[in-house]
Amino acid sequence: MFPCSGSESSPCLTLRGILFYGCRITSHRNDLHVLCIILRHISLESSSSCLASLETSGLKVAAVDGNLSVVHQNNVQFDSELPEFRTQGGVHIHADRLTVTSPTLMWVKALDLLLDKMKGAGFDFSRVRGVSGSGQQHGSVFWRTGAAHTLTQLQPDRSLHQQLQACFSAADSPVWMDSSSAPQCRALQAAAGGAARLAQLTGSRAYERFTGNQIAKLFQTRPDQYHNTERISLVSSFAASLFLGDYAAIDYSDGSGMNLLDIRTRNWSEICLEATAPQLERLLGAPQPSSAILGPISSYFVSRYGFSEDCKVVAFTGDNPASLAGMRLQEGDVAVSLGTSDTVFVWIQQPQPALEGHIFCNPVDYQAYMALLCFKNGSLTRERIRNECAGGSWEVFSAALRDTPPGNHGNIGFYFDTMEITPTAVGVHRFDRDNNKVSSAVDSQVEIKALVEGQFLSKRLHAERLGFTIIPGTRVLATGGASSNKDILQVLSDVFNAPVYTIDVSNSACLGSAYRALHGLVAESGVSFSDVVKNAPEPQLAVTPTPGFAVWVEMNKSVIEKDLLLIQP
Numbered sequence: 001m002f003p004c005s006g007s008e009s010s011p012c013l014t015l016r017g018i019l020f021y022g023c024r025i026t027s028h029r030n031d032l033h034v035l036c037i038i039l040r041h042i043s044l045e046s047s048s049s050c051l052a053s054l055e056t057s058g059l060k061v062a063a064v065d066g067n068l069s070v071v072h073q074n075n076v077q078f079d080s081e082l083p084e085f086r087t088q089g090g091v092h093i094h095a096d097r098l099t100v101t102s103p104t105l106m107w108v109k110a111l112d113l114l115l116d117k118m119k120g121a122g123f124d125f126s127r128v129r130g131v132s133g134s135g136q137q138h139g140s141v142f143w144r145t146g147a148a149h150t151l152t153q154l155q156p157d158r159s160l161h162q163q164l165q166a167c168f169s170a171a172d173s174p175v176w177m178d179s180s181s182a183p184q185c186r187a188l189q190a191a192a193g194g195a196a197r198l199a200q201l202t203g204s205r206a207y208e209r210f211t212g213n214q215i216a217k218l219f220q221t222r223p224d225q226y227h228n229t230e231r232i233s234l235v236s237s238f239a240a241s242l243f244l245g246d247y248a249a250i251d252y253s254d255g256s257g258m259n260l261l262d263i264r265t266r267n268w269s270e271i272c273l274e275a276t277a278p279q280l281e282r283l284l285g286a287p288q289p290s291s292a293i294l295g296p297i298s299s300y301f302v303s304r305y306g307f308s309e310d311c312k313v314v315a316f317t318g319d320n321p322a323s324l325a326g327m328r329l330q331e332g333d334v335a336v337s338l339g340t341s342d343t344v345f346v347w348i349q350q351p352q353p354a355l356e357g358h359i360f361c362n363p364v365d366y367q368a369y370m371a372l373l374c375f376k377n378g379s380l381t382r383e384r385i386r387n388e389c390a391g392g393s394w395e396v397f398s399a400a401l402r403d404t405p406p407g408n409h410g411n412i413g414f415y416f417d418t419m420e421i422t423p424t425a426v427g428v429h430r431f432d433r434d435n436n437k438v439s440s441a442v443d444s445q446v447e448i449k450a451l452v453e454g455q456f457l458s459k460r461l462h463a464e465r466l467g468f469t470i471i472p473g474t475r476v477l478a479t480g481g482a483s484s485n486k487d488i489l490q491v492l493s494d495v496f497n498a499p500v501y502t503i504d505v506s507n508s509a510c511l512g513s514a515y516r517a518l519h520g521l522v523a524e525s526g527v528s529f530s531d532v533v534k535n536a537p538e539p540q541l542a543v544t545p546t547p548g549f550a551v552w553v554e555m556n557k558s559v560i561e562k563d564l565l566l567i568q569p
């Protein structure tokens with residue numbers, strides 16, 4: 001499934017969360033404005049073009065001009081700026097350690113705060129002609145019966161948060177970190193004729209975080225809430241709905257992360273809908289192309305912030321699809337996103353779903369797809385080891401990576417603080433140079449290196465198992481918060497034996513949404529995505545592999561693969 005067949009004519013961009021863009025194209029390129037918002041945590045960005053995104057830990061925005069240069073950036077961090085919601089990393093982990101949710105109203109309040117910050121900074125909303133965005137994938141929002149009325153009648157003298165208080169039938173939105181829907185996954189796979197058949201149909205076997213299984217869980221455990229719901233959104237389409245002042249369609253690409261969409265026909269699968277919950281087709285609305293213009297921006301934003309009435313809302317998508325849009329992958333390239341989750345993804349032409357990993361509809365090319373692997377124990381596990389072994393300092397953590405040789409004298413570890421998605425395993429598993437399982441590392445430096453090398457070796461082995469091959473010329477395109485750390489990128493480069501590139505923008509997710517917003521505004525007249533981004537800056541070389549380490553990786557791959565298999569329950 002994984003052979004990478006991206007092309008220069010299919011540029012991609014890295015985003016997580018929800019993005020909004022606005023743009024105006026005139027004969028003066030610098031007059032073009034894009035607003036993109038990413039809700040992943042939540043993020044929003046803007047420039048003389050403006051973009052924004054809503055992600056797992058925060059909401060970010062950037063504005064870009066006609067040359068696709070970022071001219072304004074801003075963000076809201078949920079934990080520190082909205083402490084009243086008491087989240088950690090933007091989420092609540094429940095007592096069962098399996099259920100993970102975010103307060104839906106926190107996302108709403110973050111958007112109020114972000115737009116107020118932009119206004120305070122003198123941002124000129126009137127120049128924005130298109131809004132798009134992205135959101136963390138798989139999360140769901142349950143709109144209470146009657147909420148559409150409030151959404152279409154928003155009063156500009158009051159905040160969104162004040163007006164939407166009573167609009168959600170479930171106050172807490174399940175998010176991608178949730179793994180509490182195992183019974184619903186088993187039932188869906190049984191109804192679809194098995195895991196492999198479900199994967200063929202929807203691009204993935206049943207995964208606990210996928211939205212359909214979360215909806216089934218709500219229906220079964222809180223039928224009162226389900227029956228009081230008039231619409232179900234993804235995080236991406238929820239953010240789009242706020243800007244639209246009406247329910248926004250789910251796009252094909254983010255819709256592929258639900259175990260509900262037939263990825264070939266791009267319609268909801270009747271078998272899956274029926275196995276999930278009653279009346280679901282009505283509650284989801286019809287899915288739409290990722291480049292669709294959904295309508296004009298809500299009059300609320302025109303009156304309250306000074307947006308133009310001509311500003312259009314382009315469909316929002318998932319953070320990883322949005323990232324793909326911004327990365328400009330080429331054949332043989334692989335994208336590695338190091339946000340809260342770690343993900344590995346490539347552009348593919350033909351879907352070949354497997355029992356591991358996911359196939360999503362491509363967000364910028366109707367004919368194409370993307371393949372993705374998700375690793376739950378990413379940044380949060382690196383943060384734990386940083387706190388325990390490096391006194392909470394990324395500087396000390398980085399020095400440990402520099403001061404230990406590639407291969408770490410044969411010490412390796414796999415650290416799954418919570419049940420991992422890829423592979424299905426939990427616990428901390430350390431091996432010494434003789435491949436004996438050991439209960440502790442020799443010292444802190446060895447522990448840090450064992451963690452980061454183990455994370456990237458696992459990514460490479462799982463990607464290769466799915467068909468991805470590293471060929472001469474392969475580039476690794478890195479994005480997400482941890483991609484700012486060159487010493488982490490060096491380990492990535494060593495393990496993949498390929499140069500690592502980054503995009504010279506603080507939030508590549510926002511940038512990707514900006515590109516998609518621009519494309520959405522002209523897509524109907526037949527302009528391709530590649531044409532829209534042909535003058536975008538190329539990714540920059542960050543690090544190259546340490547000579548000689550490739551041999552160590554090749555020699556040790558089979559042993560490490562065996563370790564990885566052994567630790568799976």
Ligand SMILES: Nc1ncnc2c1ncn2[C@@H]1O[C@H](COP(=O)(O)OP(=O)(O)O)[C@@H](O)[C@H]1O
Nearest residue numbers: 016041055056057339340379394480481482485
């Ligand atoms: N210097 C650094 N070294 C390693 N990791 C970092 C560094 N700076 C930030 N991070 C990691 O980046 C993560 C946030 O990345 P981001 O892409 O903003 O996440 P998300 O979009 O999921 O909210 C944090 O969890 C943090 O651990």
Ligand SMILES: O=C(CO)[C@@H](O)[C@H](O)COP(=O)(O)O
Nearest residue numbers: 016056137176339340341374
């Ligand atoms: O579950 C997945 C992808 O399938 C995650 O990648 C989410 O999309 C959250 O992304 P980040 O907030 O970690 O970027």
